[in-house]
Amino acid sequence: MLLALIVWVLTAIICYIFIGHYWWFPPPISQHGLDYDRQFNSTLWVTGIIFFLAQAALGWVIFRYRDRGGVARYSHGNNTLEVVWTSATAVLFIGLVLTGTRIWAAVHFAEPPADAMKIEVAAKQFAWAFRYPGADGKFGRLDIKQINDAAGNPFGIDEKDPAGKDDITSASIKVPAGKPIVLILRSRDVIHNFFVRELRLKQDTVPGMEIPFHFTADKPGIYEVACSELCGLGHHQMRSTLEVMPPADFEKWLRDQAAQK
Amino acid sequence: MSSPIGHVAHHAPQGFIRRYIFSLDHKVIGIQYYFLALFSVFLGMALSVLMRFHMVYPDAKVAFFEKLWPTGAAGGIMTPELYLSLMTMHGTIMVFFVLTTAPQSGFGNYFLPIQIGAEDMAFPVLNMLSFWTTFLALVVMVAAFFVQGGAPIAGWTAYPPLSAIGPLAGPGEGLGQSLWVISIAIFCGASLMGAINFIATTIDLRARGMSMMRLPLTCWSWFVTAILGLLGFAVLLAAGVLLLLDRMAGTSFFLPAGLMVNDRILNHSGGSPLLWQHLFWFFGHPEVYIAILPGMGVASQLLSTFCRKPIFGYRAMVYAILGIGFLGFFVWGHHMFMSGMNPYSAMAFSVLTMAIGVPSAIKTFNWIGTLWGGSIRFTTAMLFALGFVSLFVTGGISGIFLGQPALDLYFHDTYFVVGHFHMIMGVAAIFGMFGATFYWFPKMFGRMMNETLGKIHFYLTFVGVYAIFTPMHSLGIAGNPRRYPDFTNLEFMNHLMPVHTFMTWAAIITAASQIIFVVNLFWSMKKGAKAPVNPWESTTLEWTIPSPPPFDNFAGKHPVVHHGPYEYSVPGAAKDYIMQTDPPGVPAH
Numbered sequence: 086m087l088l089a090l091i092v093w094v095l096t097a098i099i100c101y102i103f104i105g106h107y108w109w110f111p112p113p114i115s116q117h118g119l120d121y122d123r124q125f126n127s128t129l130w131v132t133g134i135i136f137f138l139a140q141a142a143l144g145w146v147i148f149r150y151r152d153r154g155g156v157a158r159y160s161h162g163n164n165t166l167e168v169v170w171t172s173a174t175a176v177l178f179i180g181l182v183l184t185g186t187r188i189w190a191a192v193h194f195a196e197p198p199a200d201a202m203k204i205e206v207a208a209k210q211f212a213w214a215f216r217y218p219g220a221d222g223k224f225g226r227l228d229i230k231q232i233n234d235a236a237g238n239p240f241g242i243d244e245k246d247p248a249g250k251d252d253i254t255s256a257s258i259k260v261p262a263g264k265p266i267v268l269i270l271r272s273r274d275v276i277h278n279f280f281v282r283e284l285r286l287k288q289d290t291v292p293g294m295e296i297p298f299h300f301t302a303d304k305p306g307i308y309e310v311a312c313s314e315l316c317g318l319g320h321h322q323m324r325s326t327l328e329v330m331p332p333a334d335f336e337k338w339l340r341d342q343a344a345q346k
Numbered sequence: 347m348s349s350p351i352g353h354v355a356h357h358a359p360q361g362f363i364r365r366y367i368f369s370l371d372h373k374v375i376g377i378q379y380y381f382l383a384l385f386s387v388f389l390g391m392a393l394s395v396l397m398r399f400h401m402v403y404p405d406a407k408v409a410f411f412e413k414l415w416p417t418g419a420a421g422g423i424m425t426p427e428l429y430l431s432l433m434t435m436h437g438t439i440m441v442f443f444v445l446t447t448a449p450q451s452g453f454g455n456y457f458l459p460i461q462i463g464a465e466d467m468a469f470p471v472l473n474m475l476s477f478w479t480t481f482l483a484l485v486v487m488v489a490a491f492f493v494q495g496g497a498p499i500a501g502w503t504a505y506p507p508l509s510a511i512g513p514l515a516g517p518g519e520g521l522g523q524s525l526w527v528i529s530i531a532i533f534c535g536a537s538l539m540g541a542i543n544f545i546a547t548t549i550d551l552r553a554r555g556m557s558m559m560r561l562p563l564t565c566w567s568w569f570v571t572a573i574l575g576l577l578g579f580a581v582l583l584a585a586g587v588l589l590l591l592d593r594m595a596g597t598s599f600f601l602p603a604g605l606m607v608n609d610r611i612l613n614h615s616g617g618s619p620l621l622w623q624h625l626f627w628f629f630g631h632p633e634v635y636i637a638i639l640p641g642m643g644v645a646s647q648l649l650s651t652f653c654r655k656p657i658f659g660y661r662a663m664v665y666a667i668l669g670i671g672f673l674g675f676f677v678w679g680h681h682m683f684m685s686g687m688n689p690y691s692a693m694a695f696s697v698l699t700m701a702i703g704v705p706s707a708i709k710t711f712n713w714i715g716t717l718w719g720g721s722i723r724f725t726t727a728m729l730f731a732l733g734f735v736s737l738f739v740t741g742g743i744s745g746i747f748l749g750q751p752a753l754d755l756y757f758h759d760t761y762f763v764v765g766h767f768h769m770i771m772g773v774a775a776i777f778g779m780f781g782a783t784f785y786w787f788p789k790m791f792g793r794m795m796n797e798t799l800g801k802i803h804f805y806l807t808f809v810g811v812y813a814i815f816t817p818m819h820s821l822g823i824a825g826n827p828r829r830y831p832d833f834t835n836l837e838f839m840n841h842l843m844p845v846h847t848f849m850t851w852a853a854i855i856t857a858a859s860q861i862i863f864v865v866n867l868f869w870s871m872k873k874g875a876k877a878p879v880n881p882w883e884s885t886t887l888e889w890t891i892p893s894p895p896p897f898d899n900f901a902g903k904h905p906v907v908h909h910g911p912y913e914y915s916v917p918g919a920a921k922d923y924i925m926q927t928d929p930p931g932v933p934a935h
Contacts (some may be wrong), residue, residue, distance in 0.1 A: 088729060091805070092736055095812050099740075108820040108842060110756075124752055132743045139710060139739045146717040147732060150653065151724065156922065157915040158719035162659035166715070167708070171662075174707040178700040178746060185752035186693065192755065193689035210515075210608070229604055229611060274607040275508040275515060276619060278684065278759060282825035282838065285756045291619055291686045292507055293602025311836055313759040313827045314684075315501050317508060317516040318427040321830035 225249015463553025641778025653720025741770025762822020
C-alpha cells in the first residue's frame, strides 16, 4: 500500500521535473542542434509514456492485488499478449533508432561542403590548441620534436616548411557564423573529447588517429568546450571556448593574429 | 541425470579449517563469497560518499582525510588525483567484487545445487580455488591504495594510453595501475573457474525430473550468466595481459607511434588505443548482464512466491534470458560511438542495442502480468523485488536514449550515463541481492531476519536511490560531464551545483541507512526467530530440506521432481502451493 503510493509519487515528481525542463539543454546554435532536439523530444515522449504507464501499472497492481484473504488467479500467461507486446516494443525501439539515423548520417557520413574551413585541433594533458592555415590556405608540416608549448608551438609546426610560416595557433577556437567548419582532431598523449553543449556534438580525440569532424554554427556567442573523456588529474580543468563570430569580426581577428606573427 | 558423485552420503569434515576456511562445501563457499561482497560493497560505498562530498565541497579541510591519505589529502584537502583514484576503485570494486560476486558466486553457489537437487557443485575443489583466487584478487586490488603514488586514476575502464604509459601519465599510474591490472587478471581466472563449474553443474547434476523447463528462473539466470562469464572474462584476461605487457615489457599493443607525454617523446609504434576498448567492452557489456541477470532471476522467483501466482509466461522469460545473453555479445560497440571507430558500425550496434531492449521489456511486462490477479504478501523480500521492477524500468528506459548514436553525440560521458548505469546495473542489481538476502537468509542461517527493521531499511533505501540517481539524468541533459573531481572550472556548471548538493546529502543519508541492514543481518544471525523448513511457502527444492541444510543437502537421498517451479494457487490443490517434489497425483500444469 505504502509502496504503491511511493511509486506513484516518485513517478509524478520525475514526470514533473522532465516536463518542466528545470535543468535542461542550452539553446542550440546550429541546424544539427535543432534536429538533435527534435529527436531527443520524440524519444523523451515515447520513453516518458512507457515509463509513466509501467510505473503507474506497477503501483496499481501493488495496490489492487495486495493480499486481502482471497485466492490468486491461476494462470501461466497468455501467448497472444506476449507476441503483441514483444512486437510493439520491437517496432517502437527500432523505429526510434531509424529516425535518428538521419542525424548521425549528417554528422558522420555526409561530406562537408567543399568550401568548408579547416581547423586543426591538438589536445594534450590538459589543454586545447587550434590551428588555422593562414593566408596561404595551407597547413605547415608538423614535427613532433619541434613541439614547444612555452614558445607557442603546441602543434610542432616545422619551421623549415614555408607553408607553416603563416599558420595561426590559438588556445581557443573562433569560427565565423554560418560557415561550415571541418575540425581535424588529434591528441598527442591520451584520449580526450571535444564537447560543446550548444553544438550538441562531441568526438574523442585519439592519439595515433586523425579524426575529421564537421559542423556549422549559426548563432554568435561564446560557448564552453569541456573535455569529456577522462584524461588524467587535470581532466576537469581542460576547458576552452568556442567563439562564434560575425564573419567580418572573424576576418578581422584572423588579420590581427597574422599581424602579430 | 542423477548425480555422478552422489552414491554415498557425504559427511562434513570435522576440522575448523577444512570446514569453514578451505571448505569444499558449496554452501560455505557461497557464504564466503557473500561476505567478501559485503565487505566490498561497504568499501565501495564509503569511497562513493567521499567522492560525492569532494564534488560539492572541494575546498573543505577535513583532518580525517589527511590521516587516511597523507599525500593525497595533504592539509586535509582532497586533491583531484585522489578523487580520481577513489572513483577508479569505487567502480572497480563495485563491478567486480560486488555485482559479479554476490548474485552469482554468492547466492548461485549456495542455491544452484540445492535448487536442482544436487549435493554439491560439479567440481568442489575448483569451487574452493575460485573463491580463494577471488580473495587474492581483492587483496591485490586493495593493496593499490597503499603503494607509492596510490591507486590508479584511469577509471574502471582503464583506457590506454592513460592506463598504459606508467607514472608519466599521472599519480597512481605507476605500481597502483599495475596492481589493478594484475588483480583484474587474477579475478578473470577465478571467474572462469566459477563459470565452468556453474555450467557443468546445471547440465550434469540435475535431479531426476528436473528438466531444463522445470528449472527455477534463478537457475536459468545463473546458468546463462555463467556462459556470459566464460566468454567475457576469457577476453578480458587476454586484454589485461596485453595491457600489462605494454606497461611492463615495453610492447605496443595499445600504444601508437608519435606519443608525447609530459614533454617526453615515447618510443612506441603500431598499437591502437581502440583495440583495448573493443576487447574491454566485449567483456564489459556482457558484464552488465552478468550483474543484472541473477537479479532478474531472483525478482521472478520472489514475485511469483509472494503474490502466490505462477510466473506469467515462464517460457517467454526463459527465451528472454537466452535472448539477452546472446544479444549481449553484439552490442559492445554502443560504448564506443564517440571513440573514433568507423561511424557506419554504429548503425549495426545501435539496432542490436535496441533489439536487446525488447527481451528486457518482455521481462518487465511479464513481472507485471505475474502480479496481476495475484494476492501479494508484503514481506521485506517482496518489497525489494517490487522495488527492483520499478528501478529496472527507470534504469532501462534511459538506455533508449543512450543506445541511439545520434543522441549519444551529446549524452556520451555525461551524468546521464552515470544515472543510467547506476540505476540499472548498480541499484537494481543490489535490490535483487537485498531481496535474495531476506528470502534465503532463513535457509542459510536457520533464523528469520527482522521484518520491521527490514521494511524501514527498504523504504529509506528505495526513496534514497531515486533521490541520488534520478537527478543525474537532469544533470546529463544540462551537459554535466562525468569523471570531474569538481566543477569550479566550467561556468555552465554554476547553476547545477544545488542539484549536486542535494544528491550528496541524499547519498550520505542513504549510505547511513545501510547500517540498519548490517545490524539486522548480524543481529538476526544470533537472535532471530528460528526458521521453519519453508517459511515463505515456496515451491522450490531448497524449501524441502532443513534450515540450515545438512552438509550434503538432501541427507543422502535423491529428490525426484514432478512439477514446474511456480505452481501457486493451483485450483483443486490442498494448499495454495505445490512443491516441485510433491507426488504427481495432485492437479498440476
